[in-house]
Amino acid sequence: xxxxxxxxxxxxxxxxxxxxxxxxxxxxxxxxxxxxxxxxxxxxxxxxxxxxxxxxxxxxxxxxxxxxxxxxxxxxxxxxxxxxxxxxxxxxxxxxxxxxxxxxxxxxxxxxxxxxxxxxxxxxxxxxxxxxxxxxxxxxxxxxxxxxxxxxxxxxxxxxxxxxxxxxxxxxxxxxxxxxxxxxxxxxxxxxxxxxxxxxxxxxxxxxxxx
Amino acid sequence: xxxxxxxxxxxxxxxxxxxxxxxxxxxxxxxxxxxxxxxxxxxxxxxxxxxxxxxxxxxxxxxxxxxxxxxxxxxxxxxxxxxxxxxxxxxxxxxxxxxxxx
Numbered sequence: 641x642x643x644x645x646x647x648x649x650x651x652x653x654x655x656x657x658x659x660x661x662x663x664x665x666x667x668x669x670x671x672x673x674x675x676x677x678x679x680x681x682x683x684x685x686x687x688x689x690x691x692x693x694x695x696x697x698x699x700x701x702x703x704x705x706x707x708x709x710x711x712x713x714x715x716x717x718x719x720x721x722x723x724x725x726x727x728x729x730x731x732x733x734x735x736x737x738x739x740x741x742x743x744x745x746x747x748x749x750x751x752x753x754x755x756x757x758x759x760x761x762x763x764x765x766x767x768x769x770x771x772x773x774x775x776x777x778x779x780x781x782x783x784x785x786x787x788x789x790x791x792x793x794x795x796x797x798x799x800x801x802x803x804x805x806x807x808x809x810x811x812x813x814x815x816x817x818x819x820x821x822x823x824x825x826x827x828x829x830x831x832x833x834x835x836x837x838x839x840x841x842x843x844x845x846x847x848x849x850x851x
Numbered sequence: 852x853x854x855x856x857x858x859x860x861x862x863x864x865x866x867x868x869x870x871x872x873x874x875x876x877x878x879x880x881x882x883x884x885x886x887x888x889x890x891x892x893x894x895x896x897x898x899x900x901x902x903x904x905x906x907x908x909x910x911x912x913x914x915x916x917x918x919x920x921x922x923x924x925x926x927x928x929x930x931x932x933x934x935x936x937x938x939x940x941x942x943x944x945x946x947x948x949x950x951x952x953x
Contacts, residue, residue, distance in 0.1 A: 685885060
């Protein structure tokens with residue numbers, strides 16, 4: 641019964657924010673491929689919030705999110721010539737944003753581990769400060785305990801589940817769009833989301849008061 | 852038997868939490884984001900490309916190293932030593948003196 645409820649909730653369509661028409665994006669790509677700077681400006685302004693929020697949801701740091709978002713747009717400009725239009729422009733952007741965010745996070749974790757190691761060996765005299773509070777800024781500002789817990793638990797999910805969950809619940813993408821971003825099938829996305837929700841609900845069950 | 856009211860309540864709270872996340876995720880990059888992206892793009896494209904690709908430089912390095920080793924080894928027949936005597940100073944040059952006869 642719980643499974644049925646979960647699946648029914650997951651399958652509930654979310655109200656999509658207004659998205660640019662595919663033809664408008666195709667035109668934009670064509671102009672970008674001609675190297676028009678105005679087209680690049682339009683692209684950035686059209687997608688900057690979505691790219692930034694997606695990366696922020698994965699990295700939990702405004703500075704790092706902005707840095708990675710900039711990298712995403714630079715990469716788009718540099719590689720748009722190879723974009724064949726097999727996927728939607730937004731799909732390509734989400735793909736770049738999530739893969740770069742995950743890559744950045746792996747790099748940051750490796751750097752942190754290396755810093756801890758060299759500090760232990762006494763190779764440097766830097767004091768290891770406490771890691772910055774990576775709580776999502778919105779949670780910090782609002783001081784919402786439950787939301788903070790949720791975001792902490794989302795950050796602990798496996799990469800694929802985390803990306804799927806973020807794209808679904810933060811970006812409100814459809815299953816088909818998520819499948820395209822992750823280069824997988826809709827049933828696989830359903831499975832990822834189901835497992836993510838199971839894990840999250842299990843961890844959040846204790847603080848959640850039940851009726 | 853599970854209490855349906857319990858699960859429906861938990862589901863509502865869960866959905867409320869997700870709605871809260873969506874409703875409040877209004878984070879935006881700092882103003883003038885495009886200017887910073889553009890500056891970064893200019894930096895990235897203005898980096899001068901190397902005059903030779905890296906993979907092409909390795910054989911050159913190898914050849915140079917080989918020549919250096921050959922020169923330092925002193926076995927190079929084509930590289931005359933600086934301390935070697937010139938041909939006209941060589942005792943072997945010129946007519947050989949006649950052997951003394953008894």
